[in-house]
């Protein structure tokens with residue numbers, strides 16, 4: 001990683017920076033779940049704290065990228081659920097703020113978070129993720145890393161005025 005960026009673990013104190021990061025992505029209307037909706041610290045607090053507790057319980061990992069006090073990138077993997085049926089499946093997610101894309105950070109972060117998940121979340125056997133059929137950069141990145149597409153939910157995503165498919169991908173660990 002470039003020296004201007006720091007890689008850190010999230011803590012409870014980072015709620016405001018995390019919400020700010022999500023709101024910037026939402027305002028940009030990029031390939032994330034929110035498209036213009038603005039989140040508040042109050043609405044996000046419970047999920048944020050429970051995710052940090054899942055990290056402490058070794059059921060999740062997260063890496064964040066910072067420029068000074070601004071959160072500029074985030075990658076995380078968490079168990080699909082806590083039950084024996086699915087706890088060996090790790091769900092992956094990644095996003096960077098616009099100005100930090102296309103510089104190699106996405107690929108580095110994905111590799112790092114997958115290695116961290118394998119090291120820290122016991123018993124993972126499969127990674128899974130969801131993307132959008134028009135997110136060519138992400139699909140290429142995931143395929144380069146070894147992910148394969150296993151299915152599409154047709155028109156499940158409303159993206160900038162039209163419907164696109166939700167693409168489901170997996171990788172055996």
Ligand SMILES: CC(C)(COP(=O)(O)OP(=O)(O)OC[C@H]1O[C@@H](n2cnc3c(N)ncnc32)[C@H](O)[C@@H]1OP(=O)(O)O)[C@@H](O)C(=O)NCCC(=O)NCCS
Nearest residue numbers: 030031094095096101102103104105106107130131138141
């Ligand atoms: C998807 C995302 C995480 C990828 O991270 P990134 O840092 O931009 O990607 P990288 O710079 O690591 O590049 C990964 C590959 O994509 C290629 N790539 C990156 N930006 C590109 C662009 N604008 N045009 C064409 N190719 C591009 C790179 O050349 C690289 O391929 P290579 O390894 O063969 O050289 C990032 O673009 C992002 O956060 N996008 C918005 C949110 C999002 O889509 N999240 C994923 C949701 S499923």
